[in-house]
Amino acid sequence: MFQAISKRSVSDEVFDQLRNRIVSRDLKAGEELPSERLLSEMLGVSRNAVREAIKRLQQARLVEVKHGGMTTVLDYRIEAGADLLPSLLFDRQGQIQVDVARSIVRMRQVLSPEIAGDAAVYGKAATADRLDAIVDEMVVAVAPAELQRLAFEFWEVLVDGSGNIAYRLAFNSLRKTYEPIWDLLTQMLGRDLQKLGAFRKLAVLVRQGDRDGAMHSAREYIDGSSTAIYQFLDLYEQHAQRVSKDAVTEGQ
Amino acid sequence: MFQAISKRSVSDEVFDQLRNRIVSRDLKAGEELPSERLLSEMLGVSRNAVREAIKRLQQARLVEVKHGGMTTVLDYRIEAGADLLPSLLFDRQGQIQVDVARSIVRMRQVLSPEIAGDAAVYGKAATADRLDAIVDEMVVAVAPAELQRLAFEFWEVLVDGSGNIAYRLAFNSLRKTYEPIWDLLTQMLGRDLQKLGAFRKLAVLVRQGDRDGAMHSAREYIDGSSTAIYQFLDLYEQHAQRVSKDAVTEGQ
DNA sequence: TGCTGCCAACTGGTTCTACCAGTCTATCGA
């Protein structure tokens, strides 16, 4: 009914604005940011807020700060970490960057079988128990949104079971990236989420410690759902091109 | 001879201290941080510096800040991104966290063949040219350190060639993680870096657009160097256990 | 008794001002 009011802080606003200008190449690598005092004046905020934003840009390795000198923009493709992905997924018009989306899906596609395999080897009975419990919930779930939530939780448990902290943190970054298009994903994955047999089978293989079996089974499922997303992205791309072409035509 | 004096800013110091307390479970998930005013008093710094540090913790998803309420610690294993890896690699005594290191090597091992395969498909001639140029340099390189630099640059070019921004940013995170143990890596990889034939072959396969060949060749090489690292980590682990056991014995 | 509303004492959010500490450059003197 009512939804919480999002009250973004001033420094968050400054951070977003600067970050967007950097990832959109509006501010190119090597260029210098205006001085803190100038920025605070231009944006109508305190120098404090600007400093907090720049500290965060520095942490994200989007800029380099030098005491006494100017703050310069870095090449985010070389320096930035996976935490930048969410802000790369959409362009300034709010359109999905199809190549970015494809990259993310591909990485998930590649990592998932390995995660399942490692979970089969290193996961304890507790992992298999949790997986079974989730599948049990999926069986009685009706709403696609609920099914999707459980499916993603299934993978989170597998990631946990793999005992690999690098997988875990990388998956966290991916999760943060597709959270904004959660509902869209529900539509894309509709059919694949119905394949409860695949989930059940995977849970069994993990319990049996069958590395190859789990990998194969995981690959089979994840390839399917990845293909569904790729197909959507292809359509989205064609649609976006057609729209932008129309816009050009109208402009003439 | 002389090395630059690291003049860490106050807020960096505060950030590091709080982050370390969180990743070492000294501050557990759900616990509350002292208020900004109290923290600034305890640490003997301005509230300004504390705020900058907390803003960064917030960005790293290590804490949750609520206007009017207390700032609480989050579970970094669930929330944090891959950028946290560097600070997980060492414990408080400066010892390598072997399981974290293994995780990172494993992820690199899994991603690398896929990256090589994608680079073979999506990389242009320019990618193959750059790879050849690097191998040419490797042939005349003598110092192991120089060889290692070139080998890692080789992989960076492959990641670029794959055209996958998610791979790119994930690799950036991994790179930042093993930068602190760069010299140690030189020792571990000594023999594998001599395998110039493997690099040359990979470059050729990428130029030919041979996806499966590039993947296979990359897997062959990366499995070898990964094994070398795993073996070192096993020894390191045994040594660390022996030392800690001795320490206990001495304490008796 | 139990609910409502308000107030006080916290919390983080924001803005100033003043000053410290590096870096760069133009200018002046040897």
Add this chain to the structure above:
DNA sequence: TCGATAGACTGGTAGAACCAGTTGGCAGCA
């Protein structure tokens, strides 16, 4: 011409004052 230096930038730090949410207790009313 060269080099030292003064001044005008840059970011770094501190502190005070105030705004803005949250919480809990207390007074007052039903």
